[in-house]
Amino acid sequence: MISYIKGVLTEKAEGYIVVETSGIGFEIRVNSDTVSRLPGVDSEVKVLTHLQVTENERVLYGFLTQMEKDTFRHLIGVNSVGPKGALAVMNTLNLTELTDAVMSNDVKSISKAPGIGAKTAQKIIIELKDKLTYTGEMLFGETVFGDTGTDSVSETAEALESLGFSRTEALKAIRKINGAEAMDTEDLLKAALKAMKG
Numbered sequence: 001m002i003s004y005i006k007g008v009l010t011e012k013a014e015g016y017i018v019v020e021t022s023g024i025g026f027e028i029r030v031n032s033d034t035v036s037r038l039p040g041v042d043s044e045v046k047v048l049t050h051l052q053v054t055e056n057e058r059v060l061y062g063f064l065t066q067m068e069k070d071t072f073r074h075l076i077g078v079n080s081v082g083p084k085g086a087l088a089v090m091n092t093l094n095l096t097e098l099t100d101a102v103m104s105n106d107v108k109s110i111s112k113a114p115g116i117g118a119k120t121a122q123k124i125i126i127e128l129k130d131k132l133t134y135t136g137e138m139l140f141g142e143t144v145f146g147d148t149g150t151d152s153v154s155e156t157a158e159a160l161e162s163l164g165f166s167r168t169e170a171l172k173a174i175r176k177i178n179g180a181e182a183m184d185t186e187d188l189l190k191a192a193l194k195a196m197k198g
Helices: 032-037 066-076 083-092 095-103 118-131 151-162 167-175 185-197
Strands: 004-013 016-021 024-029 044-053 058-063
Touching (some): 004 024, 016 044, 032 083, 066 083, 095 167, 151 185, 167 185
16 A cells, blocks of 8 residues: 655646656646645655555545545545545535535535535435544534534524525634634624625
């Protein structure tokens, strides 16, 4: 198993990069967010990798953090979500948004990923919820407001949903507000709507 590749970044393109080490150029498939966060060509990089082996090919998938790699592996472990589907989800939602969607049963946001229907999105939520534990902090390092949030946060998220926003969009807006958990529903709703417009 190839855990990571460290070398010179020789090519950056939509959907893949090439990293050269010891005279060998490794083509590594990555999502668009990873491409945008990498330094320029000819820079030295370290890319965490997952090797996917099938009858017809061996493909390396690359990530910049262990959390991204773990999330990818969780996603490909879901029935009917292959590596392409996992990358599609991670292209559509960053780790924060994916966590919000999983914790709040937001099928709509996950199914925006190309090739991911509502049934598959529901499977992703069930599988990832089973593997992730809510601790009051977001699983990927930031504060999250899930179903266990305060009453005002929960009520505000529901109010925003009734206005046509998805649960993930609502939680994303609420997270931008300093001291959200201490605010009452009316003030929090006003602040969240302002954050969405801004």
